Amino acid sequence: MKTPDKNGKFGPYGGAFVPETLVPVLRELEACYHEATKDESFTRRFGDLLRNYVGRPTPLYYAERLSDEIGHRTYLKREDLCHTGAHKINNSLGQTMLAVRMGKKRIIAETGAGQHGVATATAAARFGLECDIYMGEVDMERQSLNVKRMELLGAKVIPVHTGQKTLKEAVSAAIRDWVANSSSTHYVLGSALGPHPFPMIVRDFQSCIGRECLRQIRKAEGRLPDIIIACVGGGSNSIGIFHPFLKFPEVRLIGVEAGGRGDSLGDHAARFSGGRLGVLQGTKTYVLQDGFGQIASTHSVSAGLDYAAVGPEHSYLRDTRRVQYIKVSDTEAIEAFGRLSDTEGILPALESAHAVAGLVKISPSLPPKSLVVLNLSGRGDKDVQQVIDFLNKKKGMNNE
Numbered sequence: 001m002k003t004p005d006k007n008g009k010f011g012p013y014g015g016a017f018v019p020e021t022l023v024p025v026l027r028e029l030e031a032c033y034h035e036a037t038k039d040e041s042f043t044r045r046f047g048d049l050l051r052n053y054v055g056r057p058t059p060l061y062y063a064e065r066l067s068d069e070i071g072h073r074t075y076l077k078r079e080d081l082c083h084t085g086a087h088k089i090n091n092s093l094g095q096t097m098l099a100v101r102m103g104k105k106r107i108i109a110e111t112g113a114g115q116h117g118v119a120t121a122t123a124a125a126r127f128g129l130e131c132d133i134y135m136g137e138v139d140m141e142r143q144s145l146n147v148k149r150m151e152l153l154g155a156k157v158i159p160v161h162t163g164q165k166t167l168k169e170a171v172s173a174a175i176r177d178w179v180a181n182s183s184s185t186h187y188v189l190g191s192a193l194g195p196h197p198f199p200m201i202v203r204d205f206q207s208c209i210g211r212e213c214l215r216q217i218r219k220a221e222g223r224l225p226d227i228i229i230a231c232v233g234g235g236s237n238s239i240g241i242f243h244p245f246l247k248f249p250e251v252r253l254i255g256v257e258a259g260g261r262g263d264s265l266g267d268h269a270a271r272f273s274g275g276r277l278g279v280l281q282g283t284k285t286y287v288l289q290d291g292f293g294q295i296a297s298t299h300s301v302s303a304g305l306d307y308a309a310v311g312p313e314h315s316y317l318r319d320t321r322r323v324q325y326i327k328v329s330d331t332e333a334i335e336a337f338g339r340l341s342d343t344e345g346i347l348p349a350l351e352s353a354h355a356v357a358g359l360v361k362i363s364p365s366l367p368p369k370s371l372v373v374l375n376l377s378g379r380g381d382k383d384v385q386q387v388i389d390f391l392n393k394k395k396g397m398n399n400e
């Protein structure tokens with residue numbers, strides 16, 4: 001069955017729960033998307049930018065020392081080598097090209113870790129569009145380097161002071177702006193989230209990861225992998241690598257969520273452990289919420305995974321058991337960050353370190369010498385200070 005259906009549903013999930021003024025705007029976006037992807041001049045130009053500007057195809061790298069340590073043949077899909085340092089640019093470029101096609105002169109976006117903001121500011125600069133980025137005050141502090149990068153790229157970063165002052169509030173602020181300015185402005189949503197058609201568009205723009213990976217692993221190993229593993233924030237890098245493999249039931253797909261500092265509500269962002277069906281920011285999906293349906297606060301050492309909802313397609317894939325979801329803690333992710341740095345000379349983004357930690361965690365339970373592909377969604381330069389602070393705090397606690 002092709003998903004989403006014509007109403008934007010993935011089984012019972014997804015849809016478009018939005019103010020009435022946005023309904024025609026979302027329809028315009030969907031129509032533009034379908035036309036563009038059938039227009040050879042659009043796909044050729046997008047393909048050219050992915051090759052020569054982003055640096056695709058990204059390598060599929062055999063991680064020899066990590067493989068020896070964990071006892072499984074492990075390849076890393078190197079999204080960390082994309083221009084701007086993560087997979088986000090694939091989607092930002094694609095959506096910015098749609099904005100140009102719709103005649104919009106201004107781009108807005110929300111950002112948590114700052115990666116999506118940087119990617120979108122980059123795409124906006126490339127196409128000469130005005131660009132405003134909403135970012136929670138707390139995230140601006142913990143990702144101050146990315147704030148500077150966006151400003152150097154010519155974007156305006158607008159601090160969001162409400163609520164928990166992180167990603168959820170930034171999304172709300174961006175949606176409000178969009179409702180007020182939709183005739184001139186396109187909202188570049190950063191993950192496989194939000195109202196239809198965003199989860200579909202973001203998935204399709206990110207599926208280049210999985211399509212390349214399918215070709216590359218066949219060439220390298222002459223067969224499909226046993227396992228593909230990726231971290232799940234909103235769910236875009238994971239659905240991007242999973243999607244072309246959904247039709248091969250022999251390939252086990254594993255998503256890793258942020259287990260944070262504990263299992264209590266407010267201490268993690270593991271929607272599939274503590275979440276229930278709800279509606280957040282335009283889509284029906286698993287949401288972390290309290291007994292009254294109030295959106296719960298979340299915690300993760302990784303800003304990019306720190307969000308109360310998960311993309312609706314993941315909820316569907318979880319219910320149908322096509323994808324299995326696990327979680328790892330802040331501490332496990334930081335350990336995995338060190339491990340990949342030590343064994344392979346690659347500093348992973350803290351988000352991607354969750355996938356590494358997930359692999360380390362399940363590796364004793366896998367058949368020996370399993371063939372694994374891990375989606376290394378981004379590079380860790382932005383997280384160096386964060387890792388140092390975490391380790392110092394831990395040391396301090398141990399000395400007390």
Ligand SMILES: *Cc1c(COP(=O)(O)O)cnc(C)c1O
Nearest residue numbers: 115233234235236237351377378
């Ligand atoms: C934003 C981000 C993520 C989380 O977002 P998804 O939509 O779940 O992919 C993961 N890794 C990196 C490097 C990111 O920047």
